[in-house]
Amino acid sequence: MEMKGAGRSLAWLLATWAATRALLLLFVFRVFAFPGPDVTSDVSVIYRGWYEVLRQGTFPLDDVTWQYPPAAALPVLSPGVLPFLSYAHAFFVLACLADAVVLALLRYAGGRPDRSPRGAWVWVAGVPLLGPTVYARYDVMVTAVAVAALLAGTRHPRVMGALTAFGALLKVWPALLLVGAVRRRAWAAAAVTAAGLALLFAVSVPGAFAFLTFQRDRGTEVESLGALVFHVARHFGWRGEVLLNYGSIEFLGPHVDQVSTAALALTGAAFGWLLLWRVRATRFAPHTLADAALTAVLLFTVTSRVISPQYLVWLIGLAAVCLSYRASRMGPPALLCLLASFVTVLEFPLGFSHVVTSDWYGVTLLVVRNGLLVAATVTAARRLWRATAPPSAATPFAPRTTSAQETPVSS
Numbered sequence: 001m002e003m004k005g006a007g008r009s010l011a012w013l014l015a016t017w018a019a020t021r022a023l024l025l026l027f028v029f030r031v032f033a034f035p036g037p038d039v040t041s042d043v044s045v046i047y048r049g050w051y052e053v054l055r056q057g058t059f060p061l062d063d064v065t066w067q068y069p070p071a072a073a074l075p076v077l078s079p080g081v082l083p084f085l086s087y088a089h090a091f092f093v094l095a096c097l098a099d100a101v102v103l104a105l106l107r108y109a110g111g112r113p114d115r116s117p118r119g120a121w122v123w124v125a126g127v128p129l130l131g132p133t134v135y136a137r138y139d140v141m142v143t144a145v146a147v148a149a150l151l152a153g154t155r156h157p158r159v160m161g162a163l164t165a166f167g168a169l170l171k172v173w174p175a176l177l178l179v180g181a182v183r184r185r186a187w188a189a190a191a192v193t194a195a196g197l198a199l200l201f202a203v204s205v206p207g208a209f210a211f212l213t214f215q216r217d218r219g220t221e222v223e224s225l226g227a228l229v230f231h232v233a234r235h236f237g238w239r240g241e242v243l244l245n246y247g248s249i250e251f252l253g254p255h256v257d258q259v260s261t262a263a264l265a266l267t268g269a270a271f272g273w274l275l276l277w278r279v280r281a282t283r284f285a286p287h288t289l290a291d292a293a294l295t296a297v298l299l300f301t302v303t304s305r306v307i308s309p310q311y312l313v314w315l316i317g318l319a320a321v322c323l324s325y326r327a328s329r330m331g332p333p334a335l336l337c338l339l340a341s342f343v344t345v346l347e348f349p350l351g352f353s354h355v356v357t358s359d360w361y362g363v364t365l366l367v368v369r370n371g372l373l374v375a376a377t378v379t380a381a382r383r384l385w386r387a388t389a390p391p392s393a394a395t396p397f398a399p400r401t402t403s404a405q406e407t408p409v410s411s
Helices: 002-028 041-054 068-079 085-110 119-130 129-135 140-152 155-172 173-180 182-204 226-236 258-281 288-302 313-324 331-350 354-355 360-388
Strands: 241-245 246-250
Touching: 002 085, 002 119, 002 288, 041 288, 068 085, 068 119, 068 140, 068 182, 085 119, 085 129, 085 140, 085 173, 085 313, 119 155, 119 313, 129 140, 129 331, 129 354, 140 155, 140 226, 140 288, 140 313, 140 360, 155 173, 155 182, 173 182, 173 288, 182 313, 226 258, 226 360, 258 288, 288 313, 288 331, 288 360, 313 331, 331 360, 354 360
Parallel strands: none
Antiparallel strands: 241 246
């Protein structure tokens, strides 16, 4: 009976994934039109343009919208492996394949002792909540690498380190997966892999690190937490502008620099909190690696000058890994991330015109979405601290003492 129940559960999981992903493909293939602006233009226009440049053996040196680490060239070039399809259609198929890889990894991990199939269901249910944007950006491919790294972490730290380094060279944020790694082998493998790949790109392709200079004059993106200041201020006479700037819709004008600086300061504070947590933490269970990764990425997402819809793909993937462990305490933050994903699709693309004009409907959507992300961040941080720090360090300001129940950190 138990095996029959497990088989039925797997059948429902696969059927739900197939139905929802077929719908996403129908939207990105433009068989059905999804309301709002066309989310596939990034692939058919921007990615395709980068593809043509990269094929010539150089990075897009004159395009300030290229703001990605050098390994990002790989997903941009990947549609070339399907020459019988158009560039955009090949990209969508490969994005769906990356989605399927994540499901397979989570389903396999969920079947092991002390694990749970909840993680696979979080992924299956969470991705379609974001709408077709998921397949129209390369973030789902990066998330697949991050999920593989975390799932490998407890048993194969070197594999985790190598995958984390590769993910960081795809889109930086996977470097945060190492915040909960306690084995030096993971850090060493990450350092060696990152150095080797960076050197390879630097000597083989001109402009591999030009992206580092393309973000200095950015404003505050209209969907970020800091942008709420200007959305409200526009109703009280603020004289700034909303413009396409460096590849995203941003606020430009009076006091934008100060808000952007404040966002950077908050990011610094988030890093300081993570450093303090790592110093204080003494109890590391197998699921702590994933719990810390979700917390770290939440912290850096909410303090960023940009909170694009595709960022939620990262959070869904990390939340799914957390909930593949029965002992994980990240259930409430994961639920908040799923709710934020649903509000995100209401905000983009469905209500993006309201966001750009800062009407009260658009502002309300942003307040709710960003509020859910802040709540998820605070909840995740508190739960991570309480699960890993000694009782005497229940708050960041408590003096540290040792306890006989503490689990030593292995190397």
